[in-house]
Amino acid sequence: MRSKGAQISIAIVCMVLGIMLAIQFKTTESYQANLVPARVEDLTQQVQSVSEERDALVEEVLSLREKLKNVRETDQAMADLQADLQDANMSAGLIAVEGPGVIITVNDNPRELQPGDNPNFSLVHDSDLLMLVNELKTSGAEAISINGERITAKSEIRCAGTLILVNWNRIGPPFVIKAIGNPDMLESGMLIKNGYMESLKVLGIQATIEKAEKITIPAYSGSVKFTFAQPVKYEEKAE
């Protein structure tokens, strides 16, 4: 039975087997290259590098703003506009400011969670910070920051998982809200009966307010860029 036919068929089948093996090898190789853990690591690395890039860009923004300021200062023709510009920058949050005001510290309820407790009631939420900032503005605060993030006209205060986004930076408890303004006004505005501070305390959230003689509030570190909004021409505005 050891015929030519047998050998030929074995040869052909072996060839087919070889082709299948080779394709399988190739597929397995390329498959292992993008296994899930590798992908997670890859993404983590990407996030890290992008974050580093962002930090570098933030520094660049600050240094460029400094240079711009220097240029403006040397130009004597612009000198009369400096005061106006300073005011505009201050209200836009583009320069660090200091002055008397209050420091509010808000932290989660320190009590251990019992079974059945809703953890949402003992945490500080984005809405709490929003309300406090709103109250501060109502009480005449001129500059506000939360954990070193300057609140500007474009700042958001938003829940992001377990943390809170302010100026697209993540901040976590304890939250330190600094506000510059008349300290007595600010304090009485915040401690008003049935005010928001009081309702936070009722929930067990730690909220303290103290007056300070000198508070420094940093500048907004992001870039200010308008893509869609255009200033309306003076003539058009006049009518």
Next chain:
Amino acid sequence: MWLLVLFCLMIGLLIGMQVPVFLSVVYAKYMSIAVIAALDAVFGGIRAYMEDNFDTTIFVSGFVVNTLLAAGMAYLGDRLGVQLYLAAVVVFGVRIFQNLGIIRRYLLKKY
């Protein structure tokens, strides 16, 4: 005989490496079962060849049908939610080792 088998396997591997065919990850699993079945068929054929009861029809049909069936069973198992490919792996694995053992004994007897 042995040279022929190795030679054809080499040629097959070379062709497979050159052919620009890539399986998607979804089908790679079925292909692996098919490869196991094909391996089993080849070892079975070699064993039959050494026992002098080789039948071309049985060998070729066994190769084709076992390969397709193994892949098909694995696919069916996936659809049913049962890891049926494990059965194929076990059965073919056991048979491959049995065939290898018999081939080894023949070779030892021969030389």
